[in-house]
Amino acid sequence: MSLSATSDSNLINNYISSQKAATTTTTTTASTDKNALVGNYDTFLKILTAQLKNQDPTSPMDASEFTQQLVQYSSVEQQIATNDKLEKMLTALNSNGITPLLSYVGQYVETTADGELVVQGGSAKLAYDLPEQASSVVIAVQDSKGNVVAQFSGATAKGLNRVAWDGTLDSGEAAADGVYKFSLVSKDMSGEAMTVEDTRVIGLVTGIETDSTGATTLKVGDLSVKDTAIKSVFAAVATAGDTGTTTGS
Numbered sequence: 104m105s106l107s108a109t110s111d112s113n114l115i116n117n118y119i120s121s122q123k124a125a126t127t128t129t130t131t132t133a134s135t136d137k138n139a140l141v142g143n144y145d146t147f148l149k150i151l152t153a154q155l156k157n158q159d160p161t162s163p164m165d166a167s168e169f170t171q172q173l174v175q176y177s178s179v180e181q182q183i184a185t186n187d188k189l190e191k192m193l194t195a196l197n198s199n200g201i202t203p204l205l206s207y208v209g210q211y212v213e214t215t216a217d218g219e220l221v222v223q224g225g226s227a228k229l230a231y232d233l234p235e236q237a238s239s240v241v242i243a244v245q246d247s248k249g250n251v252v253a254q255f256s257g258a259t260a261k262g263l264n265r266v267a268w269d270g271t272l273d274s275g276e277a278a279a280d281g282v283y284k285f286s287l288v289s290k291d292m293s294g295e296a297m298t299v300e301d302t303r304v305i306g307l308v309t310g311i312e313t314d315s316t317g318a319t320t321l322k323v324g325d326l327s328v329k330d331t332a333i334k335s336v337f338a339a340v341a342t343a344g345d346t347g348t349t350t351g352s
Contacts, residue, residue: 201311201319203330204311204319204330205311207308207311207330207333207336208310208311210308210336210337210338211306211308211336211337211339211340212305212306212321212323212328212333212335212336212337213230213265213305213333213337214304214305214323214329214333214334215302215303215332215334216229216302216304218285218286218302219282219283219285219304220282220304221283221306221323221324221325221326222270222281222282222283222324223306223307223309224280225269225277225278226268226269226270227267227268227270227278227306228265228267228304228305228306228340229242229265229266229302229305230263230266230302230303230304231263231264231266231287231289231299231301231302232262232263232299232301232302233259233261233262233264233297233299234261234298234299235261235291235292235297236261237259237261237290237291237292237297238259238290238291238292238293239256239259239290240256240257240258240259240264240287240289241254241255241256241257241287241288241289242254242257242266242268242285242287243285243286243288244268244278244283244284245284245286246283246284247283249284251273252273252274252278253268253271253273254273255268257287263301280324280325281324281325282325287299287302303334304323304326305337305340306323306324306328307323308321308322308323308328309322309324310322
């Protein structure tokens, strides 16, 4: 049974219109619909082939209209492919969170310590917030096995204090760059133990890393830091001696 050239033409044109409408959705769901769109293009070719086989030889489809349909659907297919490529580019730039964090690279950040400090270039910097004036502050540095390898005194003023450790171990050797544990013991003016809840680590952001789950973190030397935990950002850090108040500029 033959189909008329008119009905075939309407069928093809309607199909093209439906695919043009689908490209709007494709802009936001390119990765999900890619296989379906390939199938749609194959379907178009099958319909076109069926039209050519079944049209009335005495009233064939107009050549110019046939060419126009091919050009129209080719344009639709190219638009779909372009949307897909743009989606991949946006995903590569933004989905892994790298782009928003690039401005941190080369800057010093101050972030929640969680009992860790990082030695970079032979020294380390940290901060702590004292609820009141202290009579003494002693910071103990531990290695990966929990052994205390260095102790030094910190600033005792009420409020936020930023101090630096020159990296000298109790053995007299220089600490290797890397991540160390630390604990802080402070005493008030009566000699009683003082609770310090806000401790921070300061370091230079050297890179950005994305793990297998897609989570992105800043690399401060060997220490991984979440951008949501950052308290302050410094272009440079100046210190008043090996230990003592540290200021950002």
